[in-house]
């Protein structure tokens with residue numbers, strides 16, 4: 001039940017809101033009351049959030065076992081996540097890091113230096129991904145210092161920044177910040193968190209266009225969410241709108257086991273149906289990879305329907321229509 005729904009008194013709604021606020025940060029983007037339904041569901045707290053299950057985890061994707069120093073997650077050998085800030089411009093009700101995001105303190109200068117020295121001391125790290133929270137909420141000055149220090153580590157070859165700011169607070173992406181991004185001394189890619197075509201209204205599209213001029217490329221990450229985008233038409237429209245605006249769909253994330261987010265969860269079977277449908281309808285770079293972050297910290301894995309199986313002395317392939325074909329390797333002896 002949405003807090004906006006009629007039938008509950010404003011006193012009841014306020015009581016629920018207070019209970020939720022005691023557990024998780026609440027902040028919706030401005031104008032949410034007039035925003036499309038797909039946005040309201042993502043940001044307006046609901047009594048459903050107070051229901052938790054045994055399977056839900058305080059650390060759903062297992063960051064903690066891989067946190068080497070404060071704010072630095074080193075899960076894969078060649079890339080790390082650096083989280084200098086745990087604030088966002090608005091708080092998604094399904095946030096997979098909701099136990100920290102909106103709660104934990106930003107890294108101190110000392111902690112940031114420690115994280116950067118960890119990266120310096122690990123030559124296997126080729127990519128640093130700024131995440132959080134929303135790293136584009138950092139001041140232009142702080143962002144500049146971080147990007148410059150990272151780019152000057154010889155083994156770090158590319159940078160990435162994960163953000164929802166162009167959607168949640170497009171005007172906060174100031175000219176100063178854009179100039180800082182554009183000044184990156186090594187290729188810097190942006191990954192935009194975007195879940196529905198309705199999120200890409202004029203102000204967001206203007207921010208995305210400006211972002212595109214400032215970085216080497218913009219990708220999109222989408223969370224599969226019940227009641228928001230668990231529909232083939234909605235996902236297709238989102239993917240098309242992204243590509244039409246110069247953004248490449250990168251990941252479709254299966255919803256994580258974050259506390260109080262059961263009302264957003266869909267089954268893997270349903271997610272695979274949707275991914276298979278996108279495969280029918282869209283060309284290769286129009287469609288995201290459907291992934292699950294394996295609980296426990298084992299990383300992301302593609303969980304889309306497999307189109308290839310062993311068959312006799314070869315392989316059975318499924319085409320975009322769902323028809324099967326046989327293929328046998330033909331190699332030099």
Ligand SMILES: *Cc1c(COP(=O)(O)O)cnc(C)c1O
Pocket residue numbers: 073074075076079080081129300
């Ligand atoms: C998701 C994630 C990455 C990035 O993974 P890609 O597949 O390169 O996008 C890196 N480190 C951590 C800890 C992650 O959770």
Ligand code: SF4
Pocket residue numbers: 087088090091092094095096097098101132133134163164193
């Ligand atoms: S933008 Fe990302 S980190 Fe921020 S609240 Fe939403 S899901 Fe969480």
